[in-house]
Amino acid sequence: MSFETTLRARRGFLARLRFQSREERLWPLASFLLVGVVWELAADVGVLNPQFFSQPSAVIVAGFRDIQTSTFWDDVSSSVSVFLVGYAIAIAAGFVVGVLMGWFRRVEYLFGPWVDGLNATPSLALMPLILIWFGLGAPARMAIVFVTAFVPVVLNVYTGVRTVDQRLIRVAASFASSRSKLVRSVVVPSIAPFGFAGARIGVGRAVSGVVVGEFFAAQSGLAYRIFQDAQVLDTANVLFNALAITFLALAAFKLVGLVERRALRWRSIGSNDARLISGEGP
Numbered sequence: 001m002s003f004e005t006t007l008r009a010r011r012g013f014l015a016r017l018r019f020q021s022r023e024e025r026l027w028p029l030a031s032f033l034l035v036g037v038v039w040e041l042a043a044d045v046g047v048l049n050p051q052f053f054s055q056p057s058a059v060i061v062a063g064f065r066d067i068q069t070s071t072f073w074d075d076v077s078s079s080v081s082v083f084l085v086g087y088a089i090a091i092a093a094g095f096v097v098g099v100l101m102g103w104f105r106r107v108e109y110l111f112g113p114w115v116d117g118l119n120a121t122p123s124l125a126l127m128p129l130i131l132i133w134f135g136l137g138a139p140a141r142m143a144i145v146f147v148t149a150f151v152p153v154v155l156n157v158y159t160g161v162r163t164v165d166q167r168l169i170r171v172a173a174s175f176a177s178s179r180s181k182l183v184r185s186v187v188v189p190s191i192a193p194f195g196f197a198g199a200r201i202g203v204g205r206a207v208s209g210v211v212v213g214e215f216f217a218a219q220s221g222l223a224y225r226i227f228q229d230a231q232v233l234d235t236a237n238v239l240f241n242a243l244a245i246t247f248l249a250l251a252a253f254k255l256v257g258l259v260e261r262r263a264l265r266w267r268s269i270g271s272n273d274a275r276l277i278s279g280e281g282p
Contacts, residue, residue, distance in 0.1 A: 054235040059243070062236035075241075078220040079210055080248065082138055086145025087206040087252075091199060093146075094153025098198075099191070101154070102161025115154050123148045123209060127216050134217075141213030141221075148209035149202035156201070160194030161187070196260040203256060207249045222248075 036056045042048045043055035050058065066072040101108040101115070123144060130147075134140035164187055214223035222241045229237040 090149035098157025145209035152201040153198035156198030160191030
């Protein structure tokens with residue numbers, strides 16, 4: 001194959017990639033616009049009752065009005081702070097418990113039934129107890145966020161530890177690798193994908209915990225505002241605040257994904273170290 005033919009083939013391939021990339025962005029945007037137009041027209045002609053379903057134009061107007069008030073930003077700050085504290089504690093505790101359960105059989109026997117029980121219990125069923133223990137306010141909301149996000153992190157990290165390649169561990173031990181070198185080069189790179197999978201699932205669970213907590217134990221927050229607006233049938237504000245929660249949740253997913261990509265670059269270095277220890281080569 002000549003150089004010119006190769007160059008043309010490469011240019012064609014890059015052009016197809018650019019076209020696919022544009023399609024990936026345009027089709028979702030087109031779908032949102034289509035739904036918005038149909039929804040707006042249906043409300044205008046009376047197919048949908050605006051009092052119950054609102055319409056995109058009313059949601060946009062309500063949004064512009066809300067973002068100019070300090071109340072909205074106070075609600076955002078309240079929801080975000082509760083999410084961050086509860087989620088961070090759940091990630092830290094879930095990682096430690098998951099590693100200990102996967103590494104030590106007796107710890108698994110000790111904590112396994114409790115983790116399975118929490119996993120099987122709807123978080124909403126625990127809300128009355130949490131209110132009794134913590135009262136109304138931020139601590140109760142943080143507790144429900146912790147409970148909802150803790151379990152998926154534990155289970156994913158535990159699974160990761162249990163699936164670590166035992167050959168690498170035995171080879172590292174035969175070369176008298178220190179425990180810190182073993183953990184850094186073999187264990188942590190192996191469980192990193194599982195841990196981040198648990199963290200991504202935990203984001204969704206934690207957001208649900210924020211909403212449940214603010215419905216029952218809050219005087220501020222985006223979900224609390226949704227509950228208040230729903231009682232007076234202000235569906236435009238209900239939808240705007242729901243969209244605000246959605247965008248904040250998507251931002252949290254993006255942040256976890258960014259951290260994961262940076263960490264997995266480090267993981268590839270650790271994996272190379274593990275292969276060198278085992279004698280498999282880079």
